[in-house]
Amino acid sequence: MTDRSEAPPRPSRRTLVKGAVAGAGIATVAGLWFEGFGDPARRRRIEPTPEGTPLRTIPAEDGPRLAAVLDRLMPSGGPKSPGARDVNAIGYFDALFVNDEISDNVQALILWGLDKLKRQAQSAHGTPDLQRLDAAKLDALIKGMENDRDGIRWMRATLEFVIECLFGDPVHGGNPNEIGWKWIRHRPGTPRPLTPGWKLEEQP
Amino acid sequence: MSYDVCVIGSGAGGGSVAWRLSSQGYKVLLLERGPRYKRTDFLKDEVIQQRRPNFRPLIKNEPIIKQSYDFQAKQWKDERTTVFYNGTLLGGSSELMSGFFMRLKPHEFKARSAFGQIPNANVADWPISYDDLEPYYDLVEKLVGVSGRIVDLPAHIADKRSSPDFPMPATREHWFSEQIDKACKGQGLHSIPLPRAVLSVTDNDRWPGRKVCDYNGYCGSYACHPGAKGAAGAAFIPRAEATGNCEIRTRAMVTELVTDASGGRIVEARYIDRDGKIQSVKAGTFVVACQAIETARLLLKSNGGKGVANSSGQVGRNFISSAFGAGWGEFDLKQNPHLWKEKDNPFINRIVQDYYTRPDVRHGGGTLNFLLMHPNPINASTYQAFWDSTEIRNGERVPVWGQALKDKLAHYFTEVEHLKFEVFGNWLPNDWCRIELAPKQKDKWGQPVAQVKQYSHAVTVKNAKWMIERGMNFLKSMGAKKVRQAPVWGTPSTNLLAGTCRFGDDPKTSVLNRDCRAHDVDNLYVTDGSFMPTGGRVPFTFTIYANALRVSDAIVKNLGGTPTKPV
Ligand SMILES: Cc1cc2nc3c(=O)[nH]c(=O)nc-3n(C[C@H](O)[C@H](O)[C@H](O)COP(=O)(O)OP(=O)(O)OC[C@H]3O[C@@H](n4cnc5c(N)ncnc54)[C@H](O)[C@@H]3O)c2cc1C
Ligand code: SF4
Numbered sequence: 001m002t003d004r005s006e007a008p009p010r011p012s013r014r015t016l017v018k019g020a021v022a023g024a025g026i027a028t029v030a031g032l033w034f035e036g037f038g039d040p041a042r043r044r045r046i047e048p049t050p051e052g053t054p055l056r057t058i059p060a061e062d063g064p065r066l067a068a069v070l071d072r073l074m075p076s077g078g079p080k081s082p083g084a085r086d087v088n089a090i091g092y093f094d095a096l097f098v099n100d101e102i103s104d105n106v107q108a109l110i111l112w113g114l115d116k117l118k119r120q121a122q123s124a125h126g127t128p129d130l131q132r133l134d135a136a137k138l139d140a141l142i143k144g145m146e147n148d149r150d151g152i153r154w155m156r157a158t159l160e161f162v163i164e165c166l167f168g169d170p171v172h173g174g175n176p177n178e179i180g181w182k183w184i185r186h187r188p189g190t191p192r193p194l195t196p197g198w199k200l201e202e203q204p
Numbered sequence: 205m206s207y208d209v210c211v212i213g214s215g216a217g218g219g220s221v222a223w224r225l226s227s228q229g230y231k232v233l234l235l236e237r238g239p240r241y242k243r244t245d246f247l248k249d250e251v252i253q254q255r256r257p258n259f260r261p262l263i264k265n266e267p268i269i270k271q272s273y274d275f276q277a278k279q280w281k282d283e284r285t286t287v288f289y290n291g292t293l294l295g296g297s298s299e300l301m302s303g304f305f306m307r308l309k310p311h312e313f314k315a316r317s318a319f320g321q322i323p324n325a326n327v328a329d330w331p332i333s334y335d336d337l338e339p340y341y342d343l344v345e346k347l348v349g350v351s352g353r354i355v356d357l358p359a360h361i362a363d364k365r366s367s368p369d370f371p372m373p374a375t376r377e378h379w380f381s382e383q384i385d386k387a388c389k390g391q392g393l394h395s396i397p398l399p400r401a402v403l404s405v406t407d408n409d410r411w412p413g414r415k416v417c418d419y420n421g422y423c424g425s426y427a428c429h430p431g432a433k434g435a436a437g438a439a440f441i442p443r444a445e446a447t448g449n450c451e452i453r454t455r456a457m458v459t460e461l462v463t464d465a466s467g468g469r470i471v472e473a474r475y476i477d478r479d480g481k482i483q484s485v486k487a488g489t490f491v492v493a494c495q496a497i498e499t500a501r502l503l504l505k506s507n508g509g510k511g512v513a514n515s516s517g518q519v520g521r522n523f524i525s526s527a528f529g530a531g532w533g534e535f536d537l538k539q540n541p542h543l544w545k546e547k548d549n550p551f552i553n554r555i556v557q558d559y560y561t562r563p564d565v566r567h568g569g570g571t572l573n574f575l576l577m578h579p580n581p582i583n584a585s586t587y588q589a590f591w592d593s594t595e596i597r598n599g600e601r602v603p604v605w606g607q608a609l610k611d612k613l614a615h616y617f618t619e620v621e622h623l624k625f626e627v628f629g630n631w632l633p634n635d636w637c638r639i640e641l642a643p644k645q646k647d648k649w650g651q652p653v654a655q656v657k658q659y660s661h662a663v664t665v666k667n668a669k670w671m672i673e674r675g676m677n678f679l680k681s682m683g684a685k686k687v688r689q690a691p692v693w694g695t696p697s698t699n700l701l702a703g704t705c706r707f708g709d710d711p712k713t714s715v716l717n718r719d720c721r722a723h724d725v726d727n728l729y730v731t732d733g734s735f736m737p738t739g740g741r742v743p744f745t746f747t748i749y750a751n752a753l754r755v756s757d758a759i760v761k762n763l764g765g766t767p768t769k770p771v
Contacts, residue, residue: 007273008273008635009662073605081610101256147597147598152598152601152603156603159609163589164255164582167585169250171249184581184613184618185544186579191247200241200245200252202239202240202241203241
């Protein structure tokens with residue numbers, strides 16, 4: 001006998017739905033990229049790499065390449081309309097790659113996408129240096145990432161952290177002088193954190 | 205040391221019981237798997253509160269297996285997730301709720317008698333009535349602190365109340381609230397001020413150690429700095445500790461309940477402590493409140509994997525939710541510049557319950573709840589970039605990026621204000637929406653993890669669409685431009701979880717009796733939302749609190765005591 005509970009009744013076309021989120025005022029729908037809490041004492045976190053100083057985790061030659069890609073995903077437009085370069089997103093990513101609160105998969109995914117773009121630039125334009133392509137050429141390569149699922153996942157992960165850098169509290173190393181917030185006229189929640197690198201301390 | 209009562213889980217269902225029993229003189233041990241944080245550290249920082257792993261376990265250590273049925277492949281498909289953990293910290297998910305506190309209507313307690321059974325659903329009456337629960341709803345309003353305002357309503361919509369008014373006035377409101385009132389009036393609908401578990405006043409005698417809401421808008425999904433929100437960690441746990449009778453152990457992951465040889469009494473709870481050591485606790489009475497999924501998991505894997513309280517085979521069955529849709533519309537900020545100032549009034553607090561039931565669809569209807577979009581900009585922007593994208597390729601939403609994204613964000617944040625609605629409705633319990641132990645996947649301690657089968661009844665989905673249509677029409681009637689709806693949530697909303705250990709009078713078809721004591725086990729109670737056979741058309745937490753306090757009184761009586769009047 002088949003267990004009646006195994007196969008549910010097939011929904012009609014009209015009632016077929018996709019996707020789950022959450023109700024009652026839930027404020028986070030994405031959050032695909034995070035590891036949950038481990039032992040806070042063992043967590044590793046470094047401050048974003050300041051602009052103009054050498055990157056610490058991203059290989060030197062990849063820094064300008066990734067920076068160029070980030071700035072196409074969120075183009076810089078100066079203080080009134082900041083983008084990735086205006087908020088030193090590459091320095092933020094440099095720190096992100098050793099932050100073990102962020103899933104290793106995300107870091108691998110972002111680097112996988114960068115490698116793919118480099119290879120495509122090499123074969124189409126004879127150089128892996130994405131920063132040397134003009135905006136239209138680089139955009140065309142990035143657009144190509146939309147063609148498969150992994151590419152789309154790469155785009156989401158990358159964009160999500162550019163957004164975090166742009167709109168997170170400046171204590172986390174992005175959004176310098178609140179330029180991201182000023183652009184969108186955002187009023188931050190209160191009370192705000194005051195110390196760079198602060199974290200929630202567990203009580204005994 | 206042996207305790208009178210061991211409470212497992214410190215959220216809405218557990219924190220409240222720990223306070224009530226410790227205040228009655230019983231020695232209580234409260235075990236919570238999550239960490240404890242200082243309330244004053246709950247700064248409104250989106251990166252720390254939303255985007256870093258402070259309130260959830262590691263997916264690589266403790267995944268939950270989410271299953272959806274693939275009708276083409278004819279099999280259940282697995283996905284690893286941690287979203288169902290909601291809030292894993294002292295105070296549980298209640299720390300992160302929005303505090304929308306609506307009572308169930310009396311007919312919800314007799315859903316099967318009132319509306320009948322329908323094919324492929326397992327609707328059951330509750331063994332208690334609204335009148336049994338009403339005194340506890342009233343108590344929760346006073347103890348937890350529910351702000352609100354009574355207005356004239358027809359009898360079928362109005363709450364049946366034993367006290368004439370809320371213990372404090374409603375919170376400040378947004379300009380939209382009055383517009384909703386006017387629009388409702390014009391359409392013969394009733395605009396109801398939504399009760400909120402949010403303090404609109406500071407009153408140290410009634411709500412000690414807590415302060416009035418600071419109206420900063422970072423509310424749902426955020427732990428509350430002033431303790432204005434009626435979370436278990438603000439409203440009950442400090443009170444419990446103040447009795448001197450309640451000991452709290454955090455980072456205590458309960459893995460198993462162990463019965464005596466007869467199987468009729470729990471003699472011990474085992475947990476893994478913060479150092480990874482296995483500990484044992486003895487108590488006279490055990491109360492489980494780990495939220496619906498983890499409660500079912502704990503009972504199923506107890507007693508060396510044989511399970512406890514499951515002679516009915518119903519543990520884990522009839523998992524339910526209550527939210528299933530949303531929509532929003534835009535209001536031009538140039539035409540309504542005063543809306544910029546309204547950012548100081550982030551609460552709309554209006555519900556419409558004129559569609560609460562439907563003559564044409566049994567168990568249909570629901571509540572429309574109006575709110576603003578959440579202000580946290582990282583989440584809003586990722587939503588704009590991914591989930592709001594209309595281009596789907598290879599089954600994935602193609603993100604919006606580049607200048608197009610920047611234009612979209614500028615529009616979203618600086619050109620318009622959004623009025624949003626959410627739908628709460630009846631999630632029909634069914635055989636295919638349930639919790640099991642995953643056959644293979646174990647957590648980092650070698651324990652089987654929960655496997656969540658998700659399935660929505662056709663009526664639930666059809667009704668969701670109907671309710672969303674009502675909401676969309678309402679937004680348009682208010683003059684909203686560019687009205688959008690989220691996809692119908694065909695799987696249980698991850699934050700509103702109940703069922704899995706339903707209560708009832710028949711031990712063959714229910715896990716718990718009317719006092720939420722296990723039919724099979726004399727000294728085991730379940731006080732989170734697991735007891736609910738049906739969930740009604742409102743979010744659950746008000747009902748979970750009220751029921752947990754009702755059950756606390758039953759426990760006191762069972763222990764030979766007489767519960768005193770708490771307020
Ligand atoms: C963002 C958000 C918004 C919400 N908004 C609303 C709202 O507006 N209105 C409303 O009514 N509801 C709302 N809710 C839902 C509300 O939070 C829950 O209904 C309520 O907290 C459930 O209570 P509970 O006791 O079942 O579970 P919880 O409050 O989650 O408590 C369960 C506790 O048990 C602990 N635990 C689990 N397993 C174990 C174990 N094995 N050992 C030890 N401890 C364990 C957990 O860590 C947790 O602390 C919201 C939830 C979220 C996340
Ligand atoms: S202060 Fe008010 S808005 Fe902020 S979390 Fe608390 S109750 Fe919500």
